[in-house]
Every structure is written in structure tokens, then in C-alpha cells.
Amino acid sequence: MSQHKLRNLAIIAHVDHGKTTLVDALFKQSGLFRDNQVIEACAMDSNELERERGITILAKCTSFVWNDYKLNIVDTPGHADFGGEVERILSMVDGVILLVDASEGPMPQTKFVLGKSLSLGLNPIVVINKIDKPDARISEVVDECLDLFIALGANDKQLEFPILYASGRSGFAVKDLNDPRENMTPLLETIVEHIPDPTIDPNPNPQMLITLIESDQYLGRILTGKIMSGTLKVNDSLHALRKDNGVVERARLTKILAFEGLKRIAIDEAHAGDIVSIAGFQEATVADTIASTDITEPLDALPIDPPTISITISVNDSPLAGKDGGKKLTSRMIGDRLMKEAESNVSLAVKRSTTDESYEVSGRGELQLGILIETMRREGFEMSISRPRVLYQQDESGNRLEPVEEVMIDVDEEFTGIVMEKMVQRKGEMIDMTPSGAGKTRIKFLIPTRGLIGYYGEFLTDTRGTGIMNKSFHSYAPYKGKIEGRSKGVLISTENGKAIPYALFNLKDRGIMFVNAGDPVYAGMIIGEHSKSNDLEVNPTKEKQLSNCRASGKDEHVVCPVPKVMTLEQAIAYIQDDERVEVTPISIRLRKRYLDPNERKRMSRVKEG
Secondary structure, X not given: OOHHHEEEEEEEEOOOOOHHHHHHXXXXXXXXXXXXXOOOOOOOOOOHHHHXXXXXXXXXXXXXXXXXXXXXXXXXXXXXXXXXXXXXXXXXXXXXXXXXXXXXXXXXXXXXXXXXXXXXOOOEEEEEEOOOOOOOOHHHHHHHHHHHHHHOOOOHHHHOOOEEEEEOOOOEEEOOOOOOOOOOHHHHHHHHHHOOOOOOOOOOOOEEEEEEEEEEOOOEEEEEEEEEEOEEEOOOEEEEEEOOOEEEEEEEOOEEEEEEEOEEEEEOEEEOOOEEEEEOOOOOOOOOEEEEOOOOOOOOOOOOOOOOEEEEEEOOXXXXXXXXXXXXXXXHHHHHHHHXXXXXXXXXXXXXXXXXXXXXXXXXXXXXXXXXXXXXXXOOEOEEEOOOEEOOEEOOOOOEEEEEEEEEEEEEHXXXXXXXXXXXXXXXXXXXXXXXXXXXXXXXXXXXHHHHOOHHHHHHHHOOOOOEEEEEEEEEEEOOOOOOOOOOOEEEEOOOEEOOXXXXXXXXXXXXXOOOOOOEEOOOEEEEEEOOOOXXXXXXXXXXOOXXXXXXXXHHHOOOOXXXXXXXXXXXXXXXXOEXXXXXXXXXXXXXXXXXXXXXXXXXXXXXX
């Protein structure tokens, strides 16, 4: 494939704006799939969790040929928690497609990724997607895109972005709204015309910047990136360079893999400008440079914003440990899995905690950490999870700095008061409020990251499920003071056994239950939320005492309260510092960190002291 017939591009968009579906439509247009071939919707979302949640979690590369042009396309995450993936991808492409929902318009993550791409000098193609939605507001969204480009400091050339109107689900794109809506050809033509040839270094020696890393049970570490100069050949002797560390390792290139549709195929050599995967290195990682031994300076790598929150993952030491089908219970197994994850996800940081059986895992947000834990439990792990904590920094004077998020909220006008009240309570500062049409208001806040922990579920309740909240990392700022936590206490089991209908019925006035009749419980387990601010110890296993005057058959009329079932993210956000989430392959339970009541009292006195 000649160099001038190559195009490298990324698709960037907010969550659920349709980028993965659009890629599927391009696959079909290129002939990558036969007309009669049965494929799964969103073919690039191969991860089970991606399909369930309808979001892209992992960056994925693909390639196809159209009119003798080879197009390397990267489908990247849109959620801010996976921004680390996005940043790295942009360093190896020569253009981007900015995909915007015809109804929602540009969102915070759109701003985040677009700002990164503009700063790299990339010239975006704007695609207004889902134009066939009944609530589409196409002309307003185009104006919002232009305003966003200006606000982000786009240069004159970037401001002359081409606009296409599309529906990925229906499989068409047009340059004018009056054009016939037939196929994706107008978009493919715009890609070829607008995105330049790959940027390469004239140096004949091979250089490649690593942007993605993964593991393969047969090939070992697989490194993916763009070849910046020269030609890579199988069996080449190369070394890995790291900024400030020099040569990391020397190795022989055992495999070169090129992308072909959804597959990777082995090739003998690859040339400057192409995006490929290689095998043979054991120490090299993301942001390292793979080069010939004649090269002594690494390529510049895009810096990655630091993690902002942290959790402790430790061994599950509850009485029910190992009884839910979990096969991976030891700290060594958990540690090995976390270290493996940290190797391939540079926005995660893992280190041993103060105890041998726990690990500190730092990331971008509750969703990112929740995805990791959910993946591990499906692999058979059991764990105990702490409440998320924010990661502070210090300025030159030693003052504490905390991470701050920019939050955009779209809400019905009737709920603006309660949302503003809750955000202010959590140290949020309103920076903008504008009507967005159809009786809705768009409000922007700057708020400490810790103020958002556990708020999303409360936000949905306050807005009756109609509110939309999006956030992106803004900056570090001076510590804004104490934020009040959960206002309600919890109901704590005093006994081991199974929850009895009679006991739960009699506890219903005490608060909201988290367990159902017949569920296993143990001393120290949280079985519900107390209606008052204090914790209350209760016995959910208590049975009705029988006498000559009462018939046991009357228990049949007991109606148990409907329990509140939490998702993993909701559970992690709900707990306090002295509580834990017990995660097993089939259960999510809440518990106190210290199960013994005497130990709980002793540790609370220590903390107060």
C-alpha cells in the first residue's frame, strides 16, 4: 500500500452519540462485510460490558480499503473516565471525525477531546449524527459546534471544518440536507479529501511511538502505535526508549500485525505512517519509543492527566467468602490481576496498601473503577471495596489542592432549584445557566470531585429520572472545606443466618431494606438504611414466637418490604469511610469494615481521638 493512499483518523464523540454504529456503517459501505453476512450490532464493541452498557470502554483499531485508500480508523471512548485512552489515540492519527448528536449537541466530553485534538493541530470533520431523530435541532447544533471551536481557540483552518449530516443506524451521510440519503460515500470522500497524508519523519531509521498495550497468551505483550519513520521488519533488533530513563530494553521483533477489518493479520514489514501492532518486547509500555539502536532520543509523548480518585481493594474476609462461586480469593491473585490491568491502562495506578492483603487503585472516576471491579467479579474474583477517596496535591507553599470537575447539567426548569441547592451544598460553584429549549435549562458548575461522589443517584431521584449530568476534569484548585456526607445511618445485622420474613416485616418502619427474605446475612452486614441519622443494630433472623394462642399459619400473610437493589457503582458511592462493599461473582453486599461491634466501637473512639 503506497504511503499517499493511507489515512489515519480517530472518531471522537460524547457517550451514546453513535460513533460505534457509524463505524459499522462504514464497514458495510467498504464491502468489509458481505451483504448477506450476519454481524452483531456495534461490531467494535466486543467487550461484554460494552454491549450491556451501550458505551465504548476500550479503544479499538480497525482498517479497511475503499477506492484504493487504506483507512485506519480508531473508535475511542467518549466517557471522561476513559479519557486516558482518548489522549493517546490522538497522537497517532492525522485527523478526526467529531461526531455530535443532532439533538443533544456538543457535550463536556466533546469539549474535552476536541480541545486535545485542536491543540495537536488536527483538522476535524464535523458529522451531525442522528438527524432523523424527531427532536433533532440541526441548525442550532451546527452553531453550537462553531461556538465551541472558537471557545477552544481553533485556528482559521480548523474553523473551516466540513460538515456532514448522517444517520449511522440508517447508513447514510450527506453534505447537504437536501441531498439524497443513499449511503456513506459522501463521508468517505470527505475523509480522503480533508485528512492529510500521514505525518512522518524523513529519518530512514525505524521509530514507533507506543499508544496502546495489551496481553496475548501466545504472543505476550502486544504494543500498538504509529510508525513515525523508516520500515519495521520481522526479526529486526530494536530497543525501547523512555523519556528521562534512556534505554528500557533491547529485543528482537517477533511479530508485526496489521489491522484488516475486525481482525489482525501477520505481515513481514510495515512502513512509516501506518498503525500496527508488534510483539517481542517485555518491558516497553505506553509512551515509550521503539526504535533502531542508532536512535538515542525518544519521541515526544502526549502527557496524560493524573488519576483523581482512589479506592482500596482487599481480600473478602466476610463469613460468606467463597460461598458465591468465587474461585479467585487470595491477595496474590487480586494483586496479579490489578497489576496486569495497570500495564494496559495507563490512566490507572496500582500500589500495595499499608496492609499485605489490600491494594490502592487510582483512576479517573467511579465508572472507570466500577468497570474494572465488574470485570474482575465476572472473572471469578471476590473482593472488599472501600469508599472512593480523592487524590490531593500540594502547591509550592504546601497548601492542599483538590481536583475540580466541570459539570454540565440539563434539567427540566421545575427541578433547577433542588439541583442548584444540592450542588452548592457539595461546594459547587455555578458558572453559567441558559435555557436550552423545550422547558429545559442547562447549568454549568465547577465542583470538587469529592462533591460528586455518590451524588448521581440522588440527582436522578431529585429530577425524577429526567436530568442529564456530564462531567470532565477541569483543574486542581485550593481545598474548599468539609462536605457533609450521607445523612442517614444504616441497619446492621447482629446475627448470622438467613433473613426471615417476620423480622423484615417488623423492621420496615425502621428504614429501607437492602435484603430480601431468604437472603444470607451475617453479623456486621448492612441490611438496610436507617430512617434516622444514627446506625442501628437489628436482628433480621428473628422468628415469630409461637404460643397456644397464635397459629403459625398467620405468617403466610406477612408482606416483606421490597428491597432497594443497588448497582455496583451505586453501592461504592453509598458507603462511608467505615464501610465496605463485598463483591462476589453473584452478589453485591454492604458491610461494616469491622464486623465485630466491640471492635467497631473501639476503632471509632480511636478515630475521634
